[in-house]
Amino acid sequence: MIASAILFFAMRLAPGDPVLAMYGGQIGVTMEELDAARERLGYNDPLLVQYGGWLTDIVRGNLGNSVVNGLPVEQVIAEKIWPSVQLAVVALVLSVFIAVPGGVLAALRRGSLIDRFLTGFVSAGIAIPQFWLGILLVLVLAIQFQVFPASGYVSPTEGVGEWAMHIALPSLTLAITLAAPTMRFVRSSMLDVLSEQFVDVARAKGLSGRRVIWVHSLRNALLPALTIVGLQAGTLMGGAVLIEWVFAFPGLGWLLVNAVTSRDYPVLQAALLLFVTAFLLVNFLVEMLYRVLDPRLR
Amino acid sequence: MNAVTKAEKRSRDGRPPPTLEINNLTLSLQGGRADPLDLVRGVSLEIGQGQCLGLVGESGAGKSLTAKAIVGLLPRGINVRGGSISLGGQVLTSDRVNWREVRGVLVGTIFQDPISSLNPVMRVGTQVHEVIKAHLTLNKRDRDQRVAELMEAVELRGDRDFLARYPHELSGGQQQRVAIAMAIACDPLLLIADEATTALDVRTQARILRLLRALVDGMGLSMLLVTHDVGVIASVSDRLAVLYSGRVVERGRTPNVLSQPRHPYTRGLIESCPLDLKGGFRTAVRPITGTAPINLESTWDNCVYAPRCSRAAAKCRSHSPPLEDYGELHRAACFYPLGDGIPDDATGRSDETFADRTTSSQPLALKTVIHAAEHPSEVGVESEGGKEVILKATGLSVAYREGRLVSYGTKAIPAVQEFNIELRRAETVAVVGESGSGKSTVALSLIRLEPRNALVEGRREILGEDLDEMGKNALRNIRRRAQIVFQDPYGSLNPRRKVVDLLMEGPRAHALDTSDSPMEQAGRLLERVGLDPSFADRYPHQMSGGQRQRVAIARALSVEPQVLICDEPVSALDVSIQAQILELLTSLAKQEGLAFVFITHDLGVMNMLADRVIVMKEGKTVETGAVEEVLEQPHTQYTKELVQASLVVI
Numbered sequence: 001m002i003a004s005a006i007l008f009f010a011m012r013l014a015p016g017d018p019v020l021a022m023y024g025g026q027i028g029v030t031m032e033e034l035d036a037a038r039e040r041l042g043y044n045d046p047l048l049v050q051y052g053g054w055l056t057d058i059v060r061g062n063l064g065n066s067v068v069n070g071l072p073v074e075q076v077i078a079e080k081i082w083p084s085v086q087l088a089v090v091a092l093v094l095s096v097f098i099a100v101p102g103g104v105l106a107a108l109r110r111g112s113l114i115d116r117f118l119t120g121f122v123s124a125g126i127a128i129p130q131f132w133l134g135i136l137l138v139l140v141l142a143i144q145f146q147v148f149p150a151s152g153y154v155s156p157t158e159g160v161g162e163w164a165m166h167i168a169l170p171s172l173t174l175a176i177t178l179a180a181p182t183m184r185f186v187r188s189s190m191l192d193v194l195s196e197q198f199v200d201v202a203r204a205k206g207l208s209g210r211r212v213i214w215v216h217s218l219r220n221a222l223l224p225a226l227t228i229v230g231l232q233a234g235t236l237m238g239g240a241v242l243i244e245w246v247f248a249f250p251g252l253g254w255l256l257v258n259a260v261t262s263r264d265y266p267v268l269q270a271a272l273l274l275f276v277t278a279f280l281l282v283n284f285l286v287e288m289l290y291r292v293l294d295p296r297l298r
Numbered sequence: 299m300n301a302v303t304k305a306e307k308r309s310r311d312g313r314p315p316p317t318l319e320i321n322n323l324t325l326s327l328q329g330g331r332a333d334p335l336d337l338v339r340g341v342s343l344e345i346g347q348g349q350c351l352g353l354v355g356e357s358g359a360g361k362s363l364t365a366k367a368i369v370g371l372l373p374r375g376i377n378v379r380g381g382s383i384s385l386g387g388q389v390l391t392s393d394r395v396n397w398r399e400v401r402g403v404l405v406g407t408i409f410q411d412p413i414s415s416l417n418p419v420m421r422v423g424t425q426v427h428e429v430i431k432a433h434l435t436l437n438k439r440d441r442d443q444r445v446a447e448l449m450e451a452v453e454l455r456g457d458r459d460f461l462a463r464y465p466h467e468l469s470g471g472q473q474q475r476v477a478i479a480m481a482i483a484c485d486p487l488l489l490i491a492d493e494a495t496t497a498l499d500v501r502t503q504a505r506i507l508r509l510l511r512a513l514v515d516g517m518g519l520s521m522l523l524v525t526h527d528v529g530v531i532a533s534v535s536d537r538l539a540v541l542y543s544g545r546v547v548e549r550g551r552t553p554n555v556l557s558q559p560r561h562p563y564t565r566g567l568i569e570s571c572p573l574d575l576k577g578g579f580r581t582a583v584r585p586i587t588g589t590a591p592i593n594l595e596s597t598w599d600n601c602v603y604a605p606r607c608s609r610a611a612a613k614c615r616s617h618s619p620p621l622e623d624y625g626e627l628h629r630a631a632c633f634y635p636l637g638d639g640i641p642d643d644a645t646g647r648s649d650e651t652f653a654d655r656t657t658s659s660q661p662l663a664l665k666t667v668i669h670a671a672e673h674p675s676e677v678g679v680e681s682e683g684g685k686e687v688i689l690k691a692t693g694l695s696v697a698y699r700e701g702r703l704v705s706y707g708t709k710a711i712p713a714v715q716e717f718n719i720e721l722r723r724a725e726t727v728a729v730v731g732e733s734g735s736g737k738s739t740v741a742l743s744l745i746r747l748e749p750r751n752a753l754v755e756g757r758r759e760i761l762g763e764d765l766d767e768m769g770k771n772a773l774r775n776i777r778r779r780a781q782i783v784f785q786d787p788y789g790s791l792n793p794r795r796k797v798v799d800l801l802m803e804g805p806r807a808h809a810l811d812t813s814d815s816p817m818e819q820a821g822r823l824l825e826r827v828g829l830d831p832s833f834a835d836r837y838p839h840q841m842s843g844g845q846r847q848r849v850a851i852a853r854a855l856s857v858e859p860q861v862l863i864c865d866e867p868v869s870a871l872d873v874s875i876q877a878q879i880l881e882l883l884t885s886l887a888k889q890e891g892l893a894f895v896f897i898t899h900d901l902g903v904m905n906m907l908a909d910r911v912i913v914m915k916e917g918k919t920v921e922t923g924a925v926e927e928v929l930e931q932p933h934t935q936y937t938k939e940l941v942q943a944s945l946v947v948i
Contacts, residue, residue, distance in 0.1 A: 197414040204369050204409075205429045205480055206402025216417050223419075295464040296418060 003276040004058075008051050011268060041067065054269065064266035068259075073270045076255070081274075083153050084244070084251030087171055088236035094175035095182060096229060102179070103186025103225075104218060107194060118183065125180025134173040134246040141169060151248040170247040174240050178232050185228050190221040223294055230286030234279035315387065316344040317487050317520040318368070323381035323391075325363050325372065325544075334379060338363055338544040341381070343522075345488065345537075350514050350521040352535030352552065354528060354567065356872040358590055360544040361524045365490050368522070369405050370397045386487045403433050406481030410493035412473035416465035422476045423461025429483040448479040452509060470733075471502035475509070482513060489513065492524045499732035500899060504943035507534050526873060528571045529946045532556055537627075540564050543590055543602040546621065550628030560622075560630035560637060563603045570877035572902025577945050579905040579929060582884075585877030589842045601633070609634045685722040686761075688861045688893045689744065689780060692718055693756035696736070696743050700751075710753050713739045715917045717756070719895070721861060726887055726894040728908035728925070730901065730940070736917040737897045741865040744895065745780045746773065761860070778808050781854035785866040787846035791838040797824070797849055798834040804857040823852040828882055844875035848882065855886075861893040862886075868903060880906055901944040905929060913937050 038044050042053065057064060063073035106118040142150035148169045156163040193199060194217055202216045244253035252271060259268040291297050320343040326334035338360035345351045353361045366372050368383055368390065383390040385404055401407075409415050416425060426448060430441050449456025452475040465473055474494065481489055491510060495503040511534050514521045523535055531538050532552060539549035540563065548561040556575055559565040566586035574580050588606040601607070604614040613633050621629040694717040697710035714736040721727050731737045742748050744758060746765045758765045760776050768776065784790040791800060798820040805811075805819065821831030827848040838846055847867060854862055864883070868876040884907060886892050898904050904911060904925065911928050913921040913936070921928060921937045932938045 197409050197411060198417045200371055201407070201409060201415045201477070201480070202417070203371055204401050204405075204407035205432065206398045206400070206484075207428060207432050208398065211428070211432075216420070219419050220417070294419060296466050 004055070004273055005051070007272045007276070008054065008269060009047065011265060011272075012047055012050075017263060058273070063270040066267050067264045068262050068267075073266050076267055077252070077270060077274065080250060080252050080255045082155075083249060084240075084253065086156075087167060087174070087240065087244070087249065087251060088233070090167055090171040091174035091178060091240070092229070092233055092236060094171055095178035095232070098175060098179035099182035100186055100218075100222070100225075103183045104190055104213065104221075106183070106187045107190035107221075108213065110191065118187075122180045122184045125176055125183075128177070130173065130177050130240070131242045131246050133176060134170070134243055137169055137173055138247075153249050153251075170240070170243050170249050173246075174236070174243055178236075182225060182228055182232070185225045186221060189224045190217060193217045193221045196220075219293070223290070226286060226289065226293070230283055230289075233286075234282040316346050317349075317386055318343070318345040318522065319382075319384045320344070320364070320368075321382045321384075323364065323367065323383060324379045325360070325367055325376055326379040327376050334377075336379065336544060337376065338367075341541070341544075341546050343539055343546070343549075345520045345522060347487075347520055348514060348518045349537065350511070350523055350535045352523045352525065352531035352538035353541060354525060354531050354538055355541035356526055356567075356590055356874060358543070359541040361541050362492055364541070365407075365492050365522060365524050368488070368490060369401050369407055370395060371401075398432075402429050402486070403484050404486055405488045405490060406483070406486040407490045408474070408477050408481050408492065408494040411497045412470050412477055413465060415477045416473055418465055421462050421464060422468065423458075426461070426476065426479050426483060429480050433484045444483070445479075448483055451482065451513070452476070452479045454479070469502075470498055471506065474498060474502075474506055478506075478509065478513075482517070482519070485517070487520060489519050489521045490524070491521060493526070494523075495530060496525065496527065500901070501732065501939055501943040503530075510534065528556070528567055528575070528873070529573050532575050532946045540567065545602055545631065547603060547632070548628075548630040549621075550624070550630075551626060554626060554628050558637060560624055560628070560635040561603070561632045562607050562609050562636060564630070565636055566606075566874060570873045572877075572880070572900065572906055573944065573946050575946050579902050579945075581906060583877040583880055583906065585881055586874040587878075589844060589875065590872075601631070685724070687720055687722055687759075689721040689760055689895065690719065690762075691744060691756065691758040694718070694740070694743065694758055695755040696739050696748060697753045698749070698751055699753055713752075713917055714743070714914075717912075717914075717919060719744070719912065721893050721895060723860070723893055724887065724891040725910070726896055726908045728896040728898060728904040728911045729914060730898060730904050730911055731914035732899060732940075734916065735914040737899075737914050738865055740914070741782065741863050741895065741897045744863060745777055745782065747782070775808070778804075778857045779859050780861045780863060781857065781859040782863045782865065783847075783850050783854050783867045786870050787843055787850050788838075788870075790850050791846055791853075793838050795837070796834070797836050797838075797841075800838075800849065801834070801853050801856050804853065808857055810857065819856075820852075823856055824849075826855060826886075827852045828878075842875070843871050844878055847871060847875075847879055851879075851882065851886075859892070861895065863895045863897070865897045866899065867896075869898070869900065876903075883907060901929070901941060913940070 035044075042050060045053075054064070063077075065072055066076050069076075102118050102121070106115040109115050138150045141147045148165055150169070152166055154162040154166045199212060199217055202212045207216075240251075241253035241256055243249070244251045245257050248254070252274070255267065256271050258264070259271065320341060323338060323341045324336055325338040326336045328334050341360070341364055343351060343353070343364075353364065355361045363372065363376065367378060368385065370390065372378075378391050381391070385400070388400070388404070389395075390400060416422065423445065426445050427441060430436060430444055434441075434444075436444065445461070446456045449460075454460065454472060454475050465476075468476065477494075489510070494510070495506050498506060507530060510521065510523075513519055523531065525531060535552045537550065538552045538555055539546050540555070540561065541547070542563050548555060548559065548564045555564060556568060559568060563586070566584070568575065569584040570586060572580055572583060586606055587608075590606075599618060600616060601610065601614040601619050604610040607614065611634065617633070619631045619633045621631045622635070623629050624635075694714060695712065696714040697712045699710045717736075717740055719727060719729075729737045729740055739748065739752075743752065743754055745760070746754075746758065748754060754766070760780050763772075763776060765773065765776065798816055801820045801823050802816045817831075817834055820834040824831050824833050829845060829848050829852070833841065833845065833849070838849070841849065851862075851867075867883070868879050871879060880903065883894070883896075887894055887907070894907065896904065896907055908925050911921075911923065911925050912919055913928065913934075915936050921932065921934050923933075928937060929941055932941055
C-alpha cells in the first residue's frame with residue numbers, strides 16, 4: 001500500500017509527458033488535440049483523484065490500458081513475465097551452484113591458493129558492473145567464438161535447445177554477479193560452523209569427511225546464506241533491467257525501460273507494483289522456508 | 299571394525315596391556331615459525347581397562363590438546379612433534395592412521411557444552427543412529443534395537459517421540475546423555491570426557507558423573523576425564539595426572555595424590571577449591587599467587603611452576619625437575635617436594651600437607667561454631683537492627699512479556715516471584731540457584747536494570763528510596779550506590795579503552811571529586827583490588843582473566859558504592875584465579891564495610907563469602923537462612939539435593 005503510493009507519486013514527479021511521448025514524432029498534432037488526449041486519459045485531474053482512481057481500478061482487477069498501443073496492461077505484462085521468470089530462476093539456480101561449492105571449498109581450504117582465487121572472484125563479481133560483464137561475455141562467447149547467440153529469446157515451446165542457447169548468456173551474466181556476494185556469505189558462515197563443537201563431535205563420531213561437511217556443516221551454514229539468496233530472488237522477480245536491455249531479452253525489465261522512455265504510466269505503474277508484490281511474496285516465502293529448515297524457529 | 303576383533307584385542311595375552319598408552323608426547327604449534335612452540339611436552343599417561351584417569355589442570359595447561367591428539371582432532375597448526383600414543387595396541391601417532399576406524403569405534407568423545415555438541419537442525423535419534431550406521435553393519439531393526447539399549451544405558455526414554463526431538467527441545471542433562479549415548483554407541487575401548495560436566499547444573503553434574511562412573515564399571519570402559527575441577531576428579535577418577543603449562547607435574551592414584559600432594563602446584567589447586575575433599579565446605583581458600591605463563595618458550599629449561607612457587611630455589615630456575623617416584627606409582631616433578639621437611643621460604647608457611655590439616659579439620663557442625671565466633675555479629679537469619687538498610691526488596695516479581703511486532707502481548711512468563719531481601723551495611727547475602735532459577739534476573743532488577751520487556755511488581759529500595767518512583771536523574775544518582783560486577787570479564791570491559799578510562803568513566807559521569815589526576819585515582823583503585831597502578835595504562839586484552847575481573851571490581855568501586863551486586867563473578871575463572879578473587883571480595887567485605895549481593899550457583903563459593911543465603915528454584919524462593927544453618931540442616935528437599943550434589947564424594 002505504502003509502496004503503491006510512493007511509486008505512483010514518484011512517477012508523476014518525474015519530468016515528461018505521456019501524451020507528448022504518445023504523439024511524439026507525429027507531424028501536425030495540434031495543442032488542442034494533445035489537451036483533449038490528456039483530458040480523455042485523465043491526466044488533467046488532480047493527482048489525488050488520479051491515484052484514487054488507479055487504486056480502485058486495481059482492486060477491481062483493472063490495471064488500465066497501455067498508453068502506447070492501447071492494449072490492456074495485464075496482457076502486455078503477461079507476455080513479458082514468463083521470459084523474466086525463466087531468466088530469474090535459471091540465473092538463481094546457476095548462482096547457487098557456483099556460490100555454494102565455491103564458498104564451501106574456500107572455507108575448507110582457508111588461506112590456500114583456491115581460497116585466494118575465489119576471494120578474487122568475489123571481489124571482481126561485486127565490483128564489475130553487470131552490463132559491462134554482459135557485453136564482455138557477448139564479445140567473447142557470442143562474437144569471438146560464436147558459441148551462444150548474442151541476443152533475443154526463444155520460448156521453450158519452440159525448442160528447448162534454442163531456448164537454452166538464448167537464455168545461457170544473460171543468465172550466466174546474472175549468475176556471476178549474484179554468486180559473488182552469496183559465495184562470500186557461504187564461506188564465512190561455513191567457517192563459523194566448522195569451528196562449532198558439533199562439527200568436532202561429528203568428526204569424533206568417526207563419520208566420513210563428506211558427511212561431516214555436506215550433512216552436518218552445510219545445512220547449518222546455508223541457513224544464514226538463505227537470507228541473501230532470498231533478497232536476490234526478490235529483486236530478480238522484477239526482471240534484470242540492465243541485463244535484459246543488453247541482451248535485448250523481451251522480459252519485464254526490458255518492458256520497464258520501454259515504458260519509461262515512452263512515459264507509459266499504466267504499464268510502468270503496474271510493472272512496478274508487480275515487482276514490489278513479488279519482492280514481498282518471495283521474502284515471505286523465505287521466512288516460511290526458514291521455519292521449515294531450522295527447527296529452533298518452529 | 300567389528301566387535302570380534304576388538305574383543306580379541308582386549309583379551310590379548312591374558313593380562314591386558316593398558317588400553318591407552320601415551321609416551322613422551324610433545325605437541326607443538328608450527329604456525330609458520332622457524333622454531334615450533336611446544337604446547338605440551340613429554341607427557342606420559344596410561345589408562346588400564348575399566349579405569350578412569352583424571353587429567354586436571356587450568357586453562358592453557360594442555361589437557362584438552364592431549365585429549366584431542368588421541369582422536370587426531372588437533373586444531374590447525376598444532377602437530378604431534380614427538381612421542382607416541384597407542385590405543386588397544388594400535389599406534390595412533392603414525393601417518394597411516396585411518397581415523398574413521400578409531401573415532402567412534404575405539405574412542406568415544408564427549409565435549410563440554412552439551413547444546414553445542416549436537417547438531418541443532420538434526421533430530422537426536424538421527425544423530426545417534428548415524429554413528430552406528432557409520433561403523434557397524436546392522437539392519438534397521440537391529441540398529442533401532444541398539445539405540446534403544448543405548449538410551450537405556452544413559453537413562454533416557456528411548457521412545458519414538460523422544461528420538462524425534464531436536465536438541466533444543468531437551469534439557470542440558472538430557473543433551474549430555476544423548477552425547478554420551480553417541481560416544482558409547484559402538485562399544486569403544488576408551489571414553490574421553492573433555493570437561494563433560496562443567497557446563498551443567500550441580501545436581502545434573504552429579505548425576506552425569508555417576509552415569510559415567512557406572513559405564514566405566516559396568517562396560518569395562520577406560521575413561522580419560524579432562525577437567526579443571528579437583529572435586530570432579532576426586533569423585534570419579536582412580537588415577538590422576540596434574541598438568542601445568544604442558545607438563546605432567548604430578549601423577550598417581552587419586553586418593554594418594556589428593557591426600558598427600560608432593561608438588562606445590564597440586565597442593566595449590568587443592569587449596570584453591572572451595573570444597574574440601576573430605577566432604578565438607580571450606581571457609582577460606584589459599585589461592586596460588588600469580589598466573590600461568592602465557593609464553594612457554596622460556597620455560598622448558600627450568601621448573602615451569604617456579605615463578606609462582608613459594609618454595610622455588612635457584613636450582614628450580616635453571617633445571618627442569620624429572621618425575622620422582624614416591625611409591626605406588628605416585629610421581630611428582632619437584633626438586634623440593636612437600637613432605638620432605640623443608641619449610642616454604644617465602645611465606646614462612648610450614649609444609650604441613652593437606653592431609654595433616656584435613657584430618658584435623660572439623661566436622662561441619664563444629665566448623666559452624668568457629669565461623670560464628672569469627673563473625674559474632676553477622677550470624678543469624680535476622681540481621682541486627684542497628685545497621686543501616688542499604689538495599690531492600692519486598693514482593694519483587696518479574697515477568698517477561700512476549701515480544702510482538704507492535705506492542706507486547708498480554709501473556710507474560712514469570713521469571714521471579716515474590717522475592718524478598720534486606721541487606722544491611724557490611725553484610726553479604728548470597729542468592730543461590732541453578733540455571734533458570736531467576737537469580738540473574740534478580741541481580742538486574744534489584745537496581746532497575748531489567749530488560750525492557752520485563753514486567754516488575756513489588757517494591758525495591760536503595761537507602762530507603764523507592765526506585766520505581768524516581769525520575770531519571772535521581773535514579774542515576776542512587777544507582778551509584780549499588781554497582782554490579784558481571785560474570786564474564788572479557789565481555790564486560792570495552793576492549794578499545796584503557797583501564798584508566800574504564801575506571802574514571804564512573805567518577806566523571808557522577809562528577810565526583812577529581813582533584814587528583816585520573817592516573818593517581820585509577821592507581822589507588824587498582825591498589826585496592828591488588829593490582830599494580832601501572833595497569834592503568836593497559837588495554838583489557840593485555841590482561842589475564844583474573845586481572846580483568848579485578849579491573850571490573852575496581853570499576854564498580856570507583857563510584858564509591860555501598861553495595862556490590864556480583865553475578866557469578868568467579869565462575870568464568872580458573873580455580874587458582876577464582877580463589878584470588880574470592881579472597882579479594884572477602885577482604886573488601888571485611889575491611890571496607892561494603893554490602894554484597896552475591897549471585898552464584900556454587901555452594902562452596904557461597905559458603906566462603908556469605909552470611910545469609912536465599913535459595914531459589916524456578917523463580918521462587920525455596921529457603922532462606924544463615925549459611926551455616928542452611929548447609930547443615932537444609933529444610934527443603936531441593937536444598938538438600940543441592941548440598942549433597944555439591945559435596946565431593948570419594
